[in-house]
Amino acid sequence: xxxxxxxxxxxxxxxxxxxxxxxxxxxxxxxxxxxxxxxxxxxxxxxxxxxxxxxxxxxxxxxxxxxxxxxxxxxxxx
Numbered sequence: 001x002x003x004x005x006x007x008x009x010x011x012x013x014x015x016x017x018x019x020x021x022x023x024x025x026x027x028x029x030x031x032x033x034x035x036x037x038x039x040x041x042x043x044x045x046x047x048x049x050x051x052x053x054x055x056x057x058x059x060x061x062x063x064x065x066x067x068x069x070x071x072x073x074x075x076x077x078x
Contacts, residue, residue: 017026
């Protein structure tokens, strides 16, 4: 892909990067790209056989006291 880039092309790209981002930000950008790649590889290597947590109960026991299992608020009797 980049095998045909010569010294001149690479120097022009570096000059554009320095002009666009500034010399102080380039190491920060490189470090953040490296961290992103590391996190991506770590995410790919994790075991996907872990079961997801069970769904919550449908009986409404975990709902706030002012809601029913259907999701609508309780009506107060007058």
